[in-house]
Amino acid sequence: MEPTKADTDPLSSLAFASSLEDELEEEVPLQGETQHARTSQGQAASSHQQDDYFGLPPHRSAQHEEPSRDHAVASYGQLLSGGSTWNSGFGRSQVEPHEPMGSQHVPTDPVQREENGMLPGVMGKYMSYSVRTKTNRPNFRQQDFAVRRRFRDFVALHDLLKSTHRGFFIPPRPEKNTMEGQRAQPEFIELRRMALQRYLHQLAAHPVIGLSEVFRAFLEADEPLLSSLQWTQLTPVQHTFMEGMARLPRQLLGSESAIPNPSDAARSTRHTGDLLRRFKELRLDVRQEYQEQPALTQAEIDLRNERMLVEELQEKLANASRKAEKLVSSMEDLGNVFGDLGLSLIQTGLYEAATADQVGQYSDTGAAAKIIAADCKRVGQAAVNGRRLATTGAQAAAKAVPNATPPATIQTSMALSPLHDQLGIVPAVLKALKEREVALLTVHSLQRDMVMKQRARQSLVDDGQKVFGGDKGKERKVQGLQNDMATLEQSTSAAEQEYDKVMDRNHQELVRWKAGRAEAFTTMLDNIAKVEVGYHERMHKLWEIAASGFDDRRKQAG
Amino acid sequence: MFPSSRGASASGQHEEPPPPYESVVMSDAGMSTMGRNAPQEDAQNSSFDIQVKDPIKHGENSLSAYVSYKVCTKTSLQQYQQRQSEVLRRFKDFAWLRHQLQEQNRGIVIPALPEKSVVQKYQMTNEFIAQRQRALTIFLNRVAVHPALQHSRDLQNFLEMDENNWALEMARGSQEAARRKPGAFQFLRDFGQSTANIMAGKTADEEEDPDYIKVRESIVQLETHLAEIHRQASRLVKKQAEHGVSLEEFSASMAALGKCEKQPPLSMQFERVAEWAGKLAKLSKEQADALSLSFEEPLKECVRTVRSAKKVIADRSSALLVLQQAKMDLDAKRTRSSRLRSSVGVREDRIAENERETKEAQGRQEAAKVAYETICRRMNEELSRFQQQRAQETSQLLYLFAKSQAQLANDNAHMWAQLVPTANGGAH
Numbered sequence: 001m002e003p004t005k006a007d008t009d010p011l012s013s014l015a016f017a018s019s020l021e022d023e024l025e026e027e028v029p030l031q032g033e034t035q036h037a038r039t040s041q042g043q044a045a046s047s048h049q050q051d052d053y054f055g056l057p058p059h060r061s062a063q064h065e066e067p068s069r070d071h072a073v074a075s076y077g078q079l080l081s082g083g084s085t086w087n088s089g090f091g092r093s094q095v096e097p098h099e100p101m102g103s104q105h106v107p108t109d110p111v112q113r114e115e116n117g118m119l120p121g122v123m124g125k126y127m128s129y130s131v132r133t134k135t136n137r138p139n140f141r142q143q144d145f146a147v148r149r150r151f152r153d154f155v156a157l158h159d160l161l162k163s164t165h166r167g168f169f170i171p172p173r174p175e176k177n178t179m180e181g182q183r184a185q186p187e188f189i190e191l192r193r194m195a196l197q198r199y200l201h202q203l204a205a206h207p208v209i210g211l212s213e214v215f216r217a218f219l220e221a222d223e224p225l226l227s228s229l230q231w232t233q234l235t236p237v238q239h240t241f242m243e244g245m246a247r248l249p250r251q252l253l254g255s256e257s258a259i260p261n262p263s264d265a266a267r268s269t270r271h272t273g274d275l276l277r278r279f280k281e282l283r284l285d286v287r288q289e290y291q292e293q294p295a296l297t298q299a300e301i302d303l304r305n306e307r308m309l310v311e312e313l314q315e316k317l318a319n320a321s322r323k324a325e326k327l328v329s330s331m332e333d334l335g336n337v338f339g340d341l342g343l344s345l346i347q348t349g350l351y352e353a354a355t356a357d358q359v360g361q362y363s364d365t366g367a368a369a370k371i372i373a374a375d376c377k378r379v380g381q382a383a384v385n386g387r388r389l390a391t392t393g394a395q396a397a398a399k400a401v402p403n404a405t406p407p408a409t410i411q412t413s414m415a416l417s418p419l420h421d422q423l424g425i426v427p428a429v430l431k432a433l434k435e436r437e438v439a440l441l442t443v444h445s446l447q448r449d450m451v452m453k454q455r456a457r458q459s460l461v462d463d464g465q466k467v468f469g470g471d472k473g474k475e476r477k478v479q480g481l482q483n484d485m486a487t488l489e490q491s492t493s494a495a496e497q498e499y500d501k502v503m504d505r506n507h508q509e510l511v512r513w514k515a516g517r518a519e520a521f522t523t524m525l526d527n528i529a530k531v532e533v534g535y536h537e538r539m540h541k542l543w544e545i546a547a548s549g550f551d552d553r554r555k556q557a558g
Numbered sequence: 559m560f561p562s563s564r565g566a567s568a569s570g571q572h573e574e575p576p577p578p579y580e581s582v583v584m585s586d587a588g589m590s591t592m593g594r595n596a597p598q599e600d601a602q603n604s605s606f607d608i609q610v611k612d613p614i615k616h617g618e619n620s621l622s623a624y625v626s627y628k629v630c631t632k633t634s635l636q637q638y639q640q641r642q643s644e645v646l647r648r649f650k651d652f653a654w655l656r657h658q659l660q661e662q663n664r665g666i667v668i669p670a671l672p673e674k675s676v677v678q679k680y681q682m683t684n685e686f687i688a689q690r691q692r693a694l695t696i697f698l699n700r701v702a703v704h705p706a707l708q709h710s711r712d713l714q715n716f717l718e719m720d721e722n723n724w725a726l727e728m729a730r731g732s733q734e735a736a737r738r739k740p741g742a743f744q745f746l747r748d749f750g751q752s753t754a755n756i757m758a759g760k761t762a763d764e765e766e767d768p769d770y771i772k773v774r775e776s777i778v779q780l781e782t783h784l785a786e787i788h789r790q791a792s793r794l795v796k797k798q799a800e801h802g803v804s805l806e807e808f809s810a811s812m813a814a815l816g817k818c819e820k821q822p823p824l825s826m827q828f829e830r831v832a833e834w835a836g837k838l839a840k841l842s843k844e845q846a847d848a849l850s851l852s853f854e855e856p857l858k859e860c861v862r863t864v865r866s867a868k869k870v871i872a873d874r875s876s877a878l879l880v881l882q883q884a885k886m887d888l889d890a891k892r893t894r895s896s897r898l899r900s901s902v903g904v905r906e907d908r909i910a911e912n913e914r915e916t917k918e919a920q921g922r923q924e925a926a927k928v929a930y931e932t933i934c935r936r937m938n939e940e941l942s943r944f945q946q947q948r949a950q951e952t953s954q955l956l957y958l959f960a961k962s963q964a965q966l967a968n969d970n971a972h973m974w975a976q977l978v979p980t981a982n983g984g985a986h
Contacts, residue, residue: 320811330804334797341790348783355776364942365773368949379956529977536971543964550957
């Protein structure tokens with residue numbers, strides 16, 4: 001596959017359609033993400049040594065194609081790219097053994113961005129990204145190749161994953177809603193590119209999704225994605241909201257069957273465009289909440305409890321994440337004040353030195369001024385150096401020595417980043433748990449339908465028996481009902497299977513997440529201690545030297 | 559080295575030979591208490607130990623409310639009637655004392671008082687009163703240690719006189735001040751003072767000692783620099799306290815997470831981090847308080863002292879101005895007198911009147927000369943003492959600051975080190 005051809009991309013009607021459907025999707029802003037964006041802007045350059053700091057797994061060693069990377073608009077995205085977020089959250093140890101070949105692939109840089117004009121003058125320009133993959137997996141056609149993908153392709157990928165991988169904790173994708181004016185900015189493009197890259201890495205690190213056909217198709221399929229055969233084969237027929245609207249009247253009038261067929265029953269109503277079913281399930285949901293609680297299995301109850309615990313964890317994580325940011329910010333402030341104090345001392349020292357020169361060094365004034373000048377300069381310099389150790393200043397960034405220790409604020413931030421990362425994972429967890437509940441709702445709804453149909457049939461049969469000789473009309477209805485019930489039986493069974501499948505996935509993922517989380521937090525707590533010890537030891541040395549300057553002077557004076 | 563010898567050989571009389579200047583120099587032993595710039599020197603060097611304590615508010619929330627302080631004095635000075643005394647004084651009394659010292663010791667840099675409060679009396683916080691109390695202690699001790707000031711009668715009355723007599727004395731003093739006619743000399747002095755402020759003594763400079771002029775210039779600019787350092791010191795105190803708060807909140811959030819994550823190794827680790835972060839928070843807050851006490855307040859005092867020195871400088875300029883005015887006045891009268899004599903047909907009484915005026919002008923000029931020369935003479939020693947003291951105190955202050963920062967960093971490093979996993983794995 002030839003990389004990076006300048007494309008002219010005829011929009012397919014399908015692409016249009018899928019973009020209109022977006023309005024139904026709930027866009028949950030991820031706290032972790034927004035915090036990332038906030039803190040990552042304006043941080044000074046940090047280098048790739050940080051990878052070693054986190055001990056990222058071997059699969060990160062694949063090449064990066066990074067032409068525009070030497071000025072560092074470093075952000076946590078860059079430092080953490082390589083799937084470390086989801087890796088650390090998801091138990092690395094589970095990923096590697098699955099690979100028969102040892103080292104894995106890394107789909108890497110969405111790098112080149114090009115502007116392509118749209119054809120029929122409908123919209124305008126858009127950005128496409130080059131997604132380059134290097135892999136040694138046998139089921140890929142090539143080992144090193146690249147394709148171009150647009151943002152909407154990523155959206156489609158995410159949607160497809162949600163539909164086919166219900167119950168898994170699917171990593172959050174980069175946010176969609178942007179302002180028109182913002183989209184052309186180079187900073188925005190770079191941020192988005194990094195976010196997309198991180199997203200792909202996270203997907204790759206997932207033990208199931210990373211190995212899925214969907215993922216492979218995304219990486220491999222011909223451009224444009226949405227019209228390539230490899231892709232469309234995987235996409236189940238999606239019905240749009242519009243189509244659902246069109247069906248609704250027919251369903252209500254009875255000219256179309258209101259019973260979902262088995263394959264539809266196994267899918268969420270979002271994708272089947274069956275509005276009637278959606279309304280029914282919604283109504284049932286409300287009814288269950290306020291009136292009849294259905295009988296739940298213990299497993300289901302446990303998982304619902306689990307969901308509550310996750311919500312509680314989310315709150316605590318959000319708080320901890322905020323406090324961590326506040327801590328870093330107060331470190332920064334403190335460092336800056338030291339710098340300002342140091343400057344004022346140095347200035348005074350200069351003034352006093354000038355005075356000493358003017359007044360004559362041997363007069364009392366001159367002697368006093370000399371002493372004060374030296375002391376001010378010594379302490380002032382220490383304070384200014386303290387600032388450099390602690391914070392990122394504009395100066396520090398400009399003269400960044402490549403292998404110097406990064407300032408304490410950056411180190412602390414990075415050490416505490418698992419808090420933000422885990423927080424970013426939680427919405428995916430909650431969504432996956434919710435999916436299971438939705439699947440159960442489908443089961444209950446169909447079961448209810450079944451009960452209703454049985455009652456209806458029974459009452460028809462009873463009525464029919466009252467009429468002498470039978471009632472042909474009623475018999476036909478009964479027959480119709482029985483047909484419906486047969487379909488319903490199959491659909492219910494399909495829905496139940498789906499529910500079980502989702503529950504299994506939930507269990508599996510929860511175990512995996514818990515292990516990964518424990519590991520991430522343990523590392524975090526170790527790291528923060530190490531970082532702080534190192535910083536304070538350096539500060540201690542700095543001030544000891546300053547203090548000893550005084551002692552030296554006293555010894556000289558005798 | 560030089561000061562005492564110079565003082566003894568200077569022209570004119572001192573009241574009595576000043577005690578040795580070592581009493582002013584800070585001894586290291588005295589500085590073991592963090593950064594107290596007040597002369598807490600060894601017992602043998604100082605003849606005084608004064609403490610200002612126990613502030614009591616009087617007259618709750620009424621217009622006549624005030625705060626009284628207990629002033630406890632121990633002294634070995636002969637002229638004092640008691641070796642120990644305890645009196646109650648209020649801020650107004652301190653201000654009076656300072657004013658008196660200033661009037662009677664022109665040329666000496668009188669130690670500085672804390673500022674009058676712009677806040678209403680009944681709005682004063684306890685913190686503010688505590689700060690003021692500390693500053694008043696330092697003020698009295700500095701006065702008591704100053705060779706030229708320690709024998710002042712006013713100081714003695716202030717320290718010894720019981721409250722009733724003191725009240726009478728204050729009342730009498732204010733009556734006298736109202737009754738006393740501002741003599742011509744007084745008037746000229748006040749006038750001279752205000753013009754000196756306007757003209758900064760520029761015209762007088764031709765007669766001034768050029769070395770003195772250089773010293774003067776250096777002091778004038780100094781206040782700005784010191785004020786800036788003090789401002790940053792205040793910010794530092796604030797940020798240090800805020801950092802403590804951040805650490806505390808972080809600690810709480812870690813504890814909360816530890817409760818959520820119930821598995822033992824992880825939950826215990828969270829709890830340990832929470833515990834130590836809490837201790838670090840306390841350390842940070844203590845540091846903020848210590849900095850405020852031993853860095854910020856002394857810096858503020860430095861600024862005030864420099865201001866006091868600037869007043870003395872202004873005083874000298876105005877005295878010089880007064881002298882020059884008096885000279886001009888005398889010359890004018892003499893010229894007139896010679897003109898009168900050389901002209902014919904002038905009445906006797908006018909000549910006599912003129913003679914009288916000339917004599918008065920001469921008297922004034924001589925008085926102005928004496929006053930000015932006294933100031934100059936005093937200032938020579940005073941400035942050198944002032945500079946030495948300044949150098950010593952600033953040096954000590956900065957040294958202690960560096961030491962305290964080193965100590966703080968050390969403590970921090972030790973505390974965080976408790977959380978670092980040992981080589982065997984697990985910090986528990």
